[in-house]
Amino acid sequence: MKCNTPVDVISVCSADGTIKPLRLRMEDEAHQLLRIDIEEVISSKEIQYVGIEAHVFLCRATVRGKESVFELKYTVRSHNWCLMRKVY
Numbered sequence: 001m002k003c004n005t006p007v008d009v010i011s012v013c014s015a016d017g018t019i020k021p022l023r024l025r026m027e028d029e030a031h032q033l034l035r036i037d038i039e040e041v042i043s044s045k046e047i048q049y050v051g052i053e054a055h056v057f058l059c060r061a062t063v064r065g066k067e068s069v070f071e072l073k074y075t076v077r078s079h080n081w082c083l084m085r086k087v088y
Contacts, residue, residue, distance in 0.1 A: 009072065009081040019044075021057055021072055026083060036061045042069070052077065056084065 008025040021038050028034045042058040053076040060069050071084040 003083065003085045005083045007072070007081050007083050009074075011074075019055060019074060021059060021074075021081075024072065024081070024083070034063070036063055058087070 005026060009021050010023040011019050011021045013019050020041055023038060024036050026034055026036070038059045038061050040060040042060055044055060044057045047054050047056055055074045055076070057072045057074070058069065059072055060067065062068070069087040071087065073082045073084045074080070075082070
């Protein structure tokens with residue numbers, strides 16, 4: 001999994017406006033589409049970076065048989081999802 005990569009995300013938005021990512025899809029190094037089901041959202045926080053509002057989610061999922069923890073960022077104004085970094 002490469003860092004700072006745009007990804008497709010399926011998420012749920014609750015009645016109070018809370019966003020929860022459920023699944024992401026990205027292209028791997030071999031240019032194959034990789035679908036990752038998010039098993040747990042460990043934490044989430046709202047951030048402001050140079051006036052840009054975003055939500056950062058720390059997520060846990062099993063990728064190719066190995067457990068991974070990674071950060072997803074959702075930029076509110078542009079409605080873009082990005083895989084920020086793999087924690088472990």
